[in-house]
Amino acid sequence: MNSLLSDRVNNLAESETLAMSRRSRELRQKGIDVINLSLGEPDFNTPEFIKDAAKSALDDNVTHYTPVPGILELRQAISKKFKRDNNLDYSPDQIVVSTGAKQSLANVVLSLINDGDEVILPVPYWVSYREIVGLAGGKIVPVHSGIDSNFKVDFSKLEEYITSKTKLIIFSSPCNPSGTVYSKEDLKQLADVLAKHPNIYVISDEIYEHISYTKTHESLGQFTEINDQLITVNGVSKGYAMTGWRIGYIGAPLHIAQAAGKIQGQVTSGTCSIAQVAARAAVEADPVVVKEMQDAFKFRRDLILDLIKAIPGMKCNVPEGAFYVFPEVSSYFGTEIDGLKISDSVDLCNYILEVGHVALVPGDAFGSPECIRISYAASEDQIREAVHRIKSVLEKLKKS
Ligand code: PMP
Ligand code: GLU
Numbered sequence: 001m002n003s004l005l006s007d008r009v010n011n012l013a014e015s016e017t018l019a020m021s022r023r024s025r026e027l028r029q030k031g032i033d034v035i036n037l038s039l040g041e042p043d044f045n046t047p048e049f050i051k052d053a054a055k056s057a058l059d060d061n062v063t064h065y066t067p068v069p070g071i072l073e074l075r076q077a078i079s080k081k082f083k084r085d086n087n088l089d090y091s092p093d094q095i096v097v098s099t100g101a102k103q104s105l106a107n108v109v110l111s112l113i114n115d116g117d118e119v120i121l122p123v124p125y126w127v128s129y130r131e132i133v134g135l136a137g138g139k140i141v142p143v144h145s146g147i148d149s150n151f152k153v154d155f156s157k158l159e160e161y162i163t164s165k166t167k168l169i170i171f172s173s174p175c176n177p178s179g180t181v182y183s184k185e186d187l188k189q190l191a192d193v194l195a196k197h198p199n200i201y202v203i204s205d206e207i208y209e210h211i212s213y214t215k216t217h218e219s220l221g222q223f224t225e226i227n228d229q230l231i232t233v234n235g236v237s238k239g240y241a242m243t244g245w246r247i248g249y250i251g252a253p254l255h256i257a258q259a260a261g262k263i264q265g266q267v268t269s270g271t272c273s274i275a276q277v278a279a280r281a282a283v284e285a286d287p288v289v290v291k292e293m294q295d296a297f298k299f300r301r302d303l304i305l306d307l308i309k310a311i312p313g314m315k316c317n318v319p320e321g322a323f324y325v326f327p328e329v330s331s332y333f334g335t336e337i338d339g340l341k342i343s344d345s346v347d348l349c350n351y352i353l354e355v356g357h358v359a360l361v362p363g364d365a366f367g368s369p370e371c372i373r374i375s376y377a378a379s380e381d382q383i384r385e386a387v388h389r390i391k392s393v394l395e396k397l398k399k400s
Pocket of ligand 2: 015017018038039040041102128176
């Protein structure tokens with residue numbers, strides 16, 4: 001039946017992060033006690049004051065279609081948030097609110113990319129960047145980095161990857177999956193390269209802004225000379241524990257915001273009115289409200305790093321943000337157990353899921369096949385038990 005589907009969808013991979021979560025849910029439905037560390041989703045509940053705002057929105061009948069780019073008061077609040085937290089100047093008409101940052105990204109990529117255009121992705125990249133670019137007909141150009149450079153790409157060398165077809169660069173800092181945080185100096189190098197290429201756009205995905213263990217969050221937009229090329233993506237899913245509300249947004253040059261709005265207007269229209277009111281409460285609040293969650297994530301990061309030290313085959317760096325560790329696990333490739341061969345990180349994650357009952361994501365999804373991603377957005381008990389299980393199943397593997 002696949003022959004009846006479009007090439008577009010046949011060439012699209014299922015999101016591997018969501019696929020691992022689906023598999024872990026399926027095992028749970030069979031009564032197996034699986035610990036799901038595959039999904040990048042805070043385990044906290046949405047703060048009460050945000051839920052209260054949504055309840056009032058319902059009572060006030062904010063239940064009608066909204067303007068396509070979002071309710072004006074929300075865009076005004078986001079404009080103030082950009083100024084307050086990032087010192088960025090985006091007026092409300094440069095802001096488009098969408099159904100999650102995922103839709104924000106898709107709107108921008110579809111607005112910019114023609115068949116054959118090249119999109120530079122620092123590796124490791126978030127899995128959906130690759131697939132959204134493919135959906136738009138673009139070609140990804142990966143720029144590799146590994147654990148030895150703390151998964152940081154040297155932006156000063158980016159020019160080596162630029163061709164006449166380069167249209168866009170997409171990166172996240174803090175990075176999903178590596179947790180890497182690019183410093184002001186790193187971002188300056190990127191801005192310097194971009195300033196020499198005014199026809200290349202850049203998406204700075206800052207959705208993990210509030211889950212960072214460095215002192216301040218550095219936005220690429222502080223380098224104002226590249227403002228006409230820059231799209232800043234953010235949202236409330238991660239920082240405010242609001243994944244299910246589906247609110248993401250962009251700040252962008254006016255022509256990009258209008259293009260993104262045009263696409264959204266034909267595909268989904270303005271996103272959920274009640275979620276928009278809730279998001280307004282979130283972005284208007286002093287970010288200190290999320291400090292408790294930040295502190296909990298930092299505690300868990302330190303805990304998981306400490307526990308992983310006891311697994312000799314895993315090489316791990318210290319991520320400075322997001323809620324993932326991204327250990328290098330290639331020492332397990334070429335091992336086996338009872339005739340089952342472990343050749344790569346996909347085999348390894350399958351084995352850990354089937355036998356250890358812990359769901360993780362293979363590094364292939366992010367362009368780094370030598371790694372696996374472990375989310376530590378889980379309780380302390382779950383983290384302890386999960387690492388214990390991972391350690392014991394890995395110990396059973398023998399070199400073949
Ligand atoms: N960007 C990155 C780097 C992410 O990890 C995610 C996680 N879902 C998103 C964008 C999309 O977030 P959402 O659609 O939930 O707002
Ligand atoms: N961004 C999260 C992750 O990487 C959520 C899953 C998804 O949207 O793909 O796990």
